[in-house]
Amino acid sequence: MGRTARFITALFGKARPAGALACLLLTLPAGVAAEQGERCVVDDAAREVCLAAPAQRIIALSPGATELMYAAGGGAQMVAAVNYSDYPPEAAALPQLGSNRRVDMEALLALEPDLVLVWPTGNPPEQVALLERFGIPLYFTEPVSFEDVATSLERLARLAGTEDVGASAAQAFRDGIDALRQRYAEAPPVPVFYQVWDEPIMTVNETHLIHQVIALCGGENVFAALPRRVPRIGVESVLVRNPEAIVAGGMGEENTDWLTDWRRYPSLTAVQRDNLFFVPPSRIQRPTPRLLQGGEILCEHLETARARR
Numbered sequence: 001m002g003r004t005a006r007f008i009t010a011l012f013g014k015a016r017p018a019g020a021l022a023c024l025l026l027t028l029p030a031g032v033a034a035e036q037g038e039r040c041v042v043d044d045a046a047r048e049v050c051l052a053a054p055a056q057r058i059i060a061l062s063p064g065a066t067e068l069m070y071a072a073g074g075g076a077q078m079v080a081a082v083n084y085s086d087y088p089p090e091a092a093a094l095p096q097l098g099s100n101r102r103v104d105m106e107a108l109l110a111l112e113p114d115l116v117l118v119w120p121t122g123n124p125p126e127q128v129a130l131l132e133r134f135g136i137p138l139y140f141t142e143p144v145s146f147e148d149v150a151t152s153l154e155r156l157a158r159l160a161g162t163e164d165v166g167a168s169a170a171q172a173f174r175d176g177i178d179a180l181r182q183r184y185a186e187a188p189p190v191p192v193f194y195q196v197w198d199e200p201i202m203t204v205n206e207t208h209l210i211h212q213v214i215a216l217c218g219g220e221n222v223f224a225a226l227p228r229r230v231p232r233i234g235v236e237s238v239l240v241r242n243p244e245a246i247v248a249g250g251m252g253e254e255n256t257d258w259l260t261d262w263r264r265y266p267s268l269t270a271v272q273r274d275n276l277f278f279v280p281p282s283r284i285q286r287p288t289p290r291l292l293q294g295g296e297i298l299c300e301h302l303e304t305a306r307a308r309r
Contacts, residue, residue: 038050038051038052038053039051039053039054039158039159039161041139041155041158041159042155043139043140043141043155044120044140044141044142044143044144044148044152045120045140045142047138047140049137049138049139049159050137051114051115051137051159053161054077054159054160054161054162055074055077055114055115055137055159055160055161056077056114057077057079057111057112057113057114057115058074058077058078058079058113058114058115058116058117058160059078059079059080059081059097059108059111059113059115059116059117060078060080060081060082060085060116060117061081061082061097061100061103061116061117061118061119061122061123062082062085062100062117062119062122062123062141063081063082063083063084063085063086063087063100063282063286064119064141064286064287064288065081065117065118065119065141066078066081066082066085066087066091066094066117067085067087067088067091067286067288067289067290068117068141068149068152068153068156068287068288068289069117069156069160070087070088070090070091071153071169071288071289072152072153072154072156072157072160072162072165072166072169073157073160073162073164073165073166073169074156074157074159074160074161074162075088075090075091077160078091078094079094079095079111079113080094080095080096080097080107080108080111080113081094081095081096081097082096082097082098082099082100082103083096083098083099083100086282087282087288087290095107095111100119100122100123101122101123101124102124102127103123103124103127105127105130108131109134113136114136114137115136115137115138115139115159116131116136116137116138116139117138117139117141117156118131118138118139118140118141119140119141119142120140120142121142139155139156139159141156142287143209143287144207144208144209144287145209145212146173146174146177146209146212146291147174148287149173149287149288149289149291150170150171150173150174151170152287153166153167153169153170153173153289154166154167154170157169169289172289173289173291173292176292177216177292177295180216180217180292180295180296180299181216183299184216184217184218184299184302185218187217187218187302187303187306188218188306189218189219189220190217190218190219190220190244190245190302190305190306191219191220191222191241191242191243191244191245192214192219192220192221192222192243192244192245192246192247192302193221193222193223193238193241193243193245193246193247193270194210194211194214194221194247194248195246195247195248195249195258196210196230196249196285198258198261200232200233201232201233201234201235201238202230202231202232202233203223203226203230203231203233204221204223204229204230204231205221205223205224205225205226205227205228205229205230205231206221206224206225207229208229208230209287209291210284210285211224213284213291213294213295213298214247214298216295216299217295217298217299217302218299218302219245219298219302222241222243223237223241235265238265238268239265239267239268242267242268242269243268243269243270244269244270244273244275244305245270245275245276245277245301245302245305246259246262246268246270246271246275246276246277247277247278247279247298247301248276248277248278248279249278249279249280249281249284249285256278259276259277259278262276263276273305273308273309274308275301275304275305275308277298277301277304277305279294279297279298279301280294280297283297284297284298
């Protein structure tokens with residue numbers, strides 16, 4: 001048994017049939033693409049990613065990455081994704097390889113991808129390292145600003161060979177963000193608490209993209225100064241900061257239960273004025289062009305809060 005075959009056996013716990021092994025080994029030559037340099041981009045981890053030709057078999061390891069690739073025009077080349085990759089609607093029909101925290105590696109390798117979109121802080125490092133050992137081209141995607149979202153569309157389109165679509169989508173996103181920025185540039189500030197999770201209660205600091213959406217609308221993130229990007233907090237911290245508005249995403253696209261829980265604290269200004277607002281999580285918690293939709297919804301909510309003063 002050769003070294004590579006022994007590696008496969010160690011990985012999956014048993015010897016693989018010759019046909020399956022050959023299928024897995026077909027992924028190895030993909031690393032040669034980096035030497036060709038015919039189309040190169042720099043990903044969100046400052047890594048240069050080069051392909052000899054547009055990717056034809058793309059796998060995304062986060063719902064946001066799936067959405068970005070479709071928006072960039074590369075949806076037709078997608079062959080698999082992870083759970084909750086549900087936008088656009090056709091993405092839901094892709095084979096799912098498990099959760100972003102535990103990908104079915106055997107199924108992934110069997111699909112012979114020529115490009116895998118990795119979520120650096122959301123995918124297991126040991127599985128990412130394994131993909132690197134197989135020589136599969138990896139693009140690390142984790143936009144942290146509006147411009148990152150726009151350039152992600154352009155960079156992914158470059159790798160997929162859909163540059164025109166990506167350029168158009170990127171410009172539309174930039175224009176939409178600029179329009180919101182101008183519209184609310186002089187809006188009176190609204191102190192906001194954004195809730196990411198309920199047990200434990202989690203929020204965002206000033207380094208998070210959601211914070212930038214809040215600021216875009218003239219909101220002031222009351223937890224902006226905390227050191228962690230997604231800090232855990234207690235109810236007492238929210239009561240002390242007494243936000244004028246509370247915004248939450250909830251467990252689903254229409255689940256507003258988290259907001260209902262805050263009505264137990266009538267001393268909060270947000271509760272007194274009924275400024276408990278819901279934004280569908282996929283439109284504000286995924287770093288994709290739909291942030292523009294989430295921003296529009298949030299900005300309208302904060303306008304409502306201003307009107308209730």
